[in-house]
Amino acid sequence: MSEGMRRAQVLLPFPGEGLFDYWVPEAVVPGQIVRVPFGRGAKLGIVWSLKADPSVPDERIKPVEAIWEGLPPLPEADRELLEFTARYYLAPLGEVVAAMLPPALRRRKREPRSKGRGEEGGTVPAGPLPELTEGQRAALEAVPRDGFSATLLHGITGSGKTEVYLRLVAECLAQGRQALLLVPEIALTPQLTERVHARFPSARIVCLHSEAPAGERSAAFVAAMRGEIDVVLGTRLAVFAPFVRLGLVVVDEEHDPSYKQFEGVPYSARDLAVWRARRWNVPIVLGSATPSLESWASCEAGRYRRVALSARASGQPLPTIELIDTAQTPAEEGVSAPLAQAIEATLARGEQALVFLNRRGYAPVVRCGHCGWVSRCPNCSVNLVFHRDDGRMHCHHCGYRETPPRSCPECGALDLQPVGRGTQRLEERLQALFPQARIARIDRDAVRTLAQWETLLEEVRAGRYDLLVGTQMMAKGHDFPSLTLVGVIGADAGLYAAEVRATERMFQQLIQVAGRAGRAGAPGRVLVQTEFPQHPLFRELAAHDYAAFAARTLAERRALRLPPFAFQALLRADDEALEPALAFLEAARTTGREIAGREGWPVKVFDPVPMRLVRLARRERAQLLVEGGRRPALHAFLERWVEALRGLPHPRSLRWRLEVDPLET
Structure with a gap:
């Protein structure tokens, strides 16, 4: 190679470690953005290190195609962020940089021209500032x-x-x-x-x-x-x-x-x-x-x-939260009489109401009343959800859709009925109860783009709708000045979930959606339909007492040694059939226990089990949980274990993935 050039390692957004040796000019420094030949094309990369792999002979090294001199080098702190992400989550560095570099920038062949810094701005806020509480x-x-x-x-x-x-x-x-x-x-x-x-x-x-x-x-x-x-x-x-x-x-x-x-x-x-x-x-x-x-x-x-x-900036009190015992006051088509009466009174005052149901579609399943057949996704181990707007059954996981059969595929009976309720069915029920109300349904089916969402928010704030039917999209950070009533349907779902964080998420969601009521003007009121009004969670909810909920739940987690009092990683495997996935995880379990025992690391390697959603997009899935009481010991184990996992034999069709600090186990 000619004078003035040196070897360096360039990090590419690549499904692997992504470090490759190239010839670069002597003046190049780590962090510089470069374009390099790769295969039959070229890729954008970051000069990562001026050290090279001595095992690769010079004649096999290619020079970089271009150096984007108009861009400053990526700061050292940002490079360290990428390295930490790869190290902590045990992910290939090339995949991490792929998460950082925008796809369009990676495909760009020419260096973007500088627009200059322009005027310094933003140091002085515009206009008078609102008075702080x-x-x-x-x-x-x-x-x-x-x-x-x-x-x-x-x-x-x-x-x-x-x-x-x-x-x-x-x-x-x-x-x-x-x-x-x-x-x-x-x-x-x-x-x-x-x-x-x-x-x-x-x-x-x-x-x-x-x-x-x-x-x-x-x-x-x-x-x-x-x-x-x-x-x-x-x-x-x-x-x-x-x-x-x-x-x-x-x-x-x-x-x-x-x-x-x-x-x-x-x-x-x-x-x-x-x-x-x-x-x-x-x-x-x-x-x-x-x-x-x-x-x-x-x-x-x-x-x-x-x-x-602990106080609202508007001076308004927090909304009152009332529990409707649906064991004593049944809900007809999902809406109890007290909730219907409250909605009617709210609309009569010219105020807005929100009915919250965190389940989109019309009905969660189509069922045969004669033999019990239910609509199932052919690709996933879930039911197909019936959607009234297009008359089809949808899988909310893989996107599969089909038209409902005219007769039962099992027994030929014509007694096929949508069972349960989603936001579409709830909207239909509310329209029947309040025919004069202007109703807006707000879920992922009705609002698909950011532009649609912005338009809908403006219309709601402008008072063009009286009654809102929404999912969790409505639970976060939105101010609707005229909204004074929130009704919650299906509040008990989190109590049945076999997931460590289910009640935490349930409480958070209910507090957040309750917080949409009474943020300006008239006081807010929240009605929560539940079969378990005496459950501690609902008592804490009615009192707006997050501290009590947190203390009680953390005490339970501490006693059971669950996060945040333990640290976890989850190894998942999937294949065209379940047996190869379980066999791989069983080998991983054996290897993991050997490593932990040999090194004396206080780490538990649990048995592999099928995932709750075992079939997804025609792939059968299983998982294996690893747990430790100290983060450093768990990470030391995981680093050694991942090296061993890469050497385990498995079919080419099998895929595996390790997740550190999983949210769902």
Whole structure:
């Protein structure tokens, strides 16, 4: 190779470790973005190390095609974030960088031209600021500004957490630094983006999420690399946005499971945000009306500080929560008489009501009344859900659809009926009860795009609808000034679920949806239909007592040595049949127990079992749980175990995946 060139390792967004040797100019430094020949084409990569693999002869090494000199090198702290993600989640480094680099940027053949930094902006908020409540002032003063700190802002619904975030962002921008604001779902980005733009009209703000146009997302990433951005706002993928002057991290609705990535590298954006704040030595604020029990336990242990916002910013009281005992007061077609009466009175006053049911579609199953046959997905071990709008049965897991049969496939009877209820059937029932009401159904079937969601939110706030029927889309962070009544149907579902976090998620969801009522003007009222009104969870719910719920649930988890008092990893395997998946996991169990015993690591390797949803998209699935009382010991075991797993024989059709800190076991 000619003078002035040296060998270096380039990290490519590749389904593997992704490190390959290339010749690069002497002036190239780690973090530089380059385009390199690969196979019959070319790929975008990051110069990762100036050390090369000595086992590869020089003549086999190719030179880079282009160096994107207009982009600064990826900062060391951001490269460390990628390395930590790969190390902690035991994922190939190439897959991690693929999660960071926008797909359109990876495909780009030419270096994007710089637009320059432009004017400094965003240091002075626009217009008069809203008056802070006493609680907001106290919360703002309680957040440390110097160095790393993790603050859990436990603010009831409507307490004005966002205003606290904005005041912190203003201080950050005034110091010439950047802020990262994370929200759990795309549906929450429009209103927060609007508020940030309104507060800082001259600030350079980008919004990163998976539905953003490919070109915009790539341009935002490039601008962030150049330090041309003041505020990055987005969903979980925004945690990988590059920064040069990071000064503040905010994670809103920190409890939300949407921060967990389930496809590809199974990372938690919330947890990576905490790590990132620590690495940059800046404060992080985790906000929620219903904090995760992990964060609550971190406060109890002194790792986080807890700051409370216990009053609504509007001065309105929290809504009253009443329990309707459906064992004593049956619900006809899902709606009890007390709920129907409350809706009627609310509409008569010209106010809005929301009926919450976290199940979309018309009916969960189509059933034969003669022989008991039920509609099942041919690809998954779930029932097909009947949808009235298109007259077809849908699988909500693999997307399979089919028209209901005219007669029973088993016995030929014509007695086929939709059983149970989803939001479509509930909408039909409410339309029959309140024929004059303007009803809007809000679920993933009715609202498919961000533009549709923004339009619908505007219409609801403008009073164009009287009665809303919604799923969990309605439970998070939305303000509807005229909404005074919330009715909850199907509240008991979480009590039946065989999942460690089921009751935690149930309580969080109920508190969040209850918080939509009475946020402005008239007081709010919430009616929850349940067969178990004496259950401690419902008593704590009626009292808005999250602290009592957390204390009771954490005591149960501590006694049973469940997270957050234990640390877990889940090995999943799937194949065209269940037997090869179980056989692989049985071999993995044997190997794991041998490693743990030999090294003396206090790690439990449980027996493999079929997953609850055993068949998904024509693949049979099984899992194996690993648990340890100390995180370092568990990770030391996992690193050794993964090396051994790569050497276990298995059919080519089998796939396996390890998930650290699983949310569902």
